[in-house]
Amino acid sequence: MTSKEIRQKYLEFFSSKGGSASGGKSRGHVIIPSASLIPENDSSTLFIGSGMQPLVPYLLGAKHPAGTRLVNSQKSFRAEDIEDVGDSRHHTVFEMLGNWSLGDYFKQEQLSWIFEFLTKEINIDPKRLYVTVFRGNDEIGIPRDAEAVEIWKKLFLSAGIEAKDVDNSWENGLDDGRIFYYGDKNWWSRSGAPAKMPVGEPGGPDSEMFYDLGADLKRHENSPWKDEPCHVNCDCGRFVEIGNNVFMEFIRTEKGFEKLPQKNVDFGGGLERLTMVAQGKDNSFETDMFEHILNKISMLSGGKVYKDNVRAFEVIADHLKAATFIVGDDKGILPSNVGAGYIVRRLLRRAIRYGRMLGITEYPWTKEIAKIVAHDYGDVFPELRKNIDFVIEEFKKEEEKFNKTIEKGLKEFEKFSSFYKDKDWKHLSDFSDVGKKLFDLFQTYGFPLEMSLEELSIKKIYIPIEKMYKEFEEEQKKHQEQSRTASAGTFKGGLADASRETTKLHTAAHLLLAALRKVLGDHVTQKGSNITAERLRFDFSHPEKMTDAQKIEVEKIVNEAIAKDLPVSCEELNLDEAKAKGAMGVFDSKYGEKVKVYKIGEGSDVISYEICGGPHVERTGELGHFKIQKEESSSSGVRRIKAILE
Numbered sequence: 317m318t319s320k321e322i323r324q325k326y327l328e329f330f331s332s333k334g335g336s337a338s339g340g341k342s343r344g345h346v347i348i349p350s351a352s353l354i355p356e357n358d359s360s361t362l363f364i365g366s367g368m369q370p371l372v373p374y375l376l377g378a379k380h381p382a383g384t385r386l387v388n389s390q391k392s393f394r395a396e397d398i399e400d401v402g403d404s405r406h407h408t409v410f411e412m413l414g415n416w417s418l419g420d421y422f423k424q425e426q427l428s429w430i431f432e433f434l435t436k437e438i439n440i441d442p443k444r445l446y447v448t449v450f451r452g453n454d455e456i457g458i459p460r461d462a463e464a465v466e467i468w469k470k471l472f473l474s475a476g477i478e479a480k481d482v483d484n485s486w487e488n489g490l491d492d493g494r495i496f497y498y499g500d501k502n503w504w505s506r507s508g509a510p511a512k513m514p515v516g517e518p519g520g521p522d523s524e525m526f527y528d529l530g531a532d533l534k535r536h537e538n539s540p541w542k543d544e545p546c547h548v549n550c551d552c553g554r555f556v557e558i559g560n561n562v563f564m565e566f567i568r569t570e571k572g573f574e575k576l577p578q579k580n581v582d583f584g585g586g587l588e589r590l591t592m593v594a595q596g597k598d599n600s601f602e603t604d605m606f607e608h609i610l611n612k613i614s615m616l617s618g619g620k621v622y623k624d625n626v627r628a629f630e631v632i633a634d635h636l637k638a639a640t641f642i643v644g645d646d647k648g649i650l651p652s653n654v655g656a657g658y659i660v661r662r663l664l665r666r667a668i669r670y671g672r673m674l675g676i677t678e679y680p681w682t683k684e685i686a687k688i689v690a691h692d693y694g695d696v697f698p699e700l701r702k703n704i705d706f707v708i709e710e711f712k713k714e715e716e717k718f719n720k721t722i723e724k725g726l727k728e729f730e731k732f733s734s735f736y737k738d739k740d741w742k743h744l745s746d747f748s749d750v751g752k753k754l755f756d757l758f759q760t761y762g763f764p765l766e767m768s769l770e771e772l773s774i775k776k777i778y779i780p781i782e783k784m785y786k787e788f789e790e791e792q793k794k795h796q797e798q799s800r801t802a803s804a805g806t807f808k809g810g811l812a813d814a815s816r817e818t819t820k821l822h823t824a825a826h827l828l829l830a831a832l833r834k835v836l837g838d839h840v841t842q843k844g845s846n847i848t849a850e851r852l853r854f855d856f857s858h859p860e861k862m863t864d865a866q867k868i869e870v871e872k873i874v875n876e877a878i879a880k881d882l883p884v885s886c887e888e889l890n891l892d893e894a895k896a897k898g899a900m901g902v903f904d905s906k907y908g909e910k911v912k913v914y915k916i917g918e919g920s921d922v923i924s925y926e927i928c929g930g931p932h933v934e935r936t937g938e939l940g941h942f943k944i945q946k947e948e949s950s951s952s953g954v955r956r957i958k959a960i961l962e
Contacts, residue, residue, distance in 0.1 A: 325433075326389070330433075353642055353647070362395065377576065393408055398635075398663070402630045405589070405592075405599065408638045410586050412585070414582070419577075430525070446528060448502050449464045450464075450521030450522065453499060468495050486498075486545065486547055505520075516567065518567050519564060520565045522561055526558065527556050527589075528554065601633065616676045631666060643706070646841075668722075683707075687708070729768060733772060747784075755792060818849050823884060827874045827916065831871075831877075836858055843855040854958075861947070880937075883934070884916050886912055894913050901926060912930060943960050944958075
């Protein structure tokens with residue numbers, strides 16, 4: 317069974333009208349699209365890391381227009397897993413299969429359905445399934461999840477398995493158990509354990525499902541944990557989590573934990589891991605999800621074999637797939653030295669570095685992996701195919717930049733490492749400004765910190781890590797403060813205020829975007845703006861400097877629209893309605909949310925149709941004469957125009 321078949325089976329299973337489990341209740345979920353990888357109106361995280369993240373308002377009680385039963389496959393990214401890639405099961409980008417009940421069904425239906433899906437639809441052997449449940453927490457007044465335990469026992473018994481429940485397995489081992497109690501590990505919230513949850517955060521007990529890869533693999537016996545009790549949540553590698561059923565029914569308040577207005581179910585299961593176990597593998601990189609990518613890496617490296625170069629192959633495959641998903645997103649993030657852009661740059665440069673280690677000399681080569689990712693995933697995530705030319709161009713530029721600097725960086729690193737080679741890391745005085753020097757290597761030569769640490773590890777040179785990280789982060793913060801643009805003094809939509817002149821320039825910005833797309837192409841999207849009463853600053857995606865002729869043509873189009881004295885109108889629509897009517901904007905899965913859509917023009921003469929918070933003038937004739945003062949680079953793949961109204 318291929319990964320595509322597993323994904324489709326999951327969506328069809330939960331959206332179907334049948335259902336032999338739970339008294340034949342209809343499963344009847346509505347399939348919703350994946351949200352963008354880049355969160356909207358959420359500054360707490362750089363990327364979407366789970367399927368539930370875009371759905372939090374509905375878990376808290378807001379009504380979702382698609383109903384109370386939802387299912388999808390959400391593209392997700394977790395930067396914290398970058399260092400773990402290379403162990404045969406960790407990925408930075410992955411698909412999270414998810415189904416939700418928003419105050420509809422609860423534990424009985426969810427556990428019955430997911431057990432049926434795993435054992436009947438994708439034929440996972442129930443004898444290899446193990447589950448965990450919440451053991452309760454007296455401090456927050458929430459008891460042991462006895463209900464889930466009883467449901468699981470009946471489900472396992474239906475498959476001919478006596479399911480024993482076991483506590484303290486981290487001390488006593490498996491003890492022939494099938495159901496295991498844990499504390500914080502079986503409590504889910506975005507903040508983690510109950511004690512870490514802020515007021516207003518939803519959460520609840522969960523029930524995780526694990527697959528036994530088999531004691532015959534001898535992972536435990538040959539690991540650093542050989543003398544520790546083996547249990548489903550240990551790190552020996554024998555058990556792999558394949559899904560988590562979250563019963564989200566609580567919210568943290570000033571008084572403690574209280575019940576939400578509705579009981580919710582939030583299930584998440586990684587497609588990569590489900591595919592791995594369904595295909596009888598113990599390594600997710602050996603599934604069809606990475607087959608074409610690994611084959612291409614082998615070709616590019618002159619025939620080197622994955623099994624002989626596991627870490628290098630996996631880092632390249634994962635990182636370039638992740639970078640393709642991020643840059644190829646409709647809200648695409650480009651490589652840079654700050655924020656999410658730094659993560660993209662780190663992924664690309666780490667992959668390029670491992671490519672050098674494999675002896676890949678072809679240039680440019682990273683684009684070849686991007687093409688495969690777009691081909692393999694384009695049916696599910698069509699934005700990858702739509703944006704592939706843009707991705708290829710950005711990969712080429714980043715590869716060229718890195719290749720130009722890495723040789724110089726390696727020479728400087730050799731000087732750095734030679735200086736510290738014979739020093740004792742315990743003597744902090746011997747490591748003056750070590751973090752600052754490593755940041756200078758990164759900032760000046762594009763030499764990422766993790767690459768420096770890997771090189772130091774290879775050379776067996778040890779440095780005081782805590783001191784280094786502290787200094788590095790201090791230098792990075794200084795740089796970010798110096799590099800930050802358009803973040804201070806901005807108002808809704810990038811406006812500094814809501815004065816008359818600022819409002820006029822805001823409307824001009826809409827005309828400017830329409831003109832840029834007409835002159836340069838449909839790849840142009842807004843990447844940021846800062847508007848004051850004096851001038852307009854507008855960032856947009858475009859790979860190269862505009863010609864004088866192009867700037868003149870853009871000015872002409874904008875001023876023609878002004879001269880026509882076109883009406884500016886506004887209507888409130890749901891996001892799905894706005895999308896259906898062709899409004900410009902980046903959409904996620906928050907269906908039902910009302911947005912303002914501003915239209916400039918009418919009838920067959922509509923110049924701009926954009927989602928925007930406003931404010932705007934009533935007619936374009938109020939604007940005056942539009943003049944571009946400057947066009948320059950803002951960051952890699954992003955240009956900036958400064959303009960005024962005369």
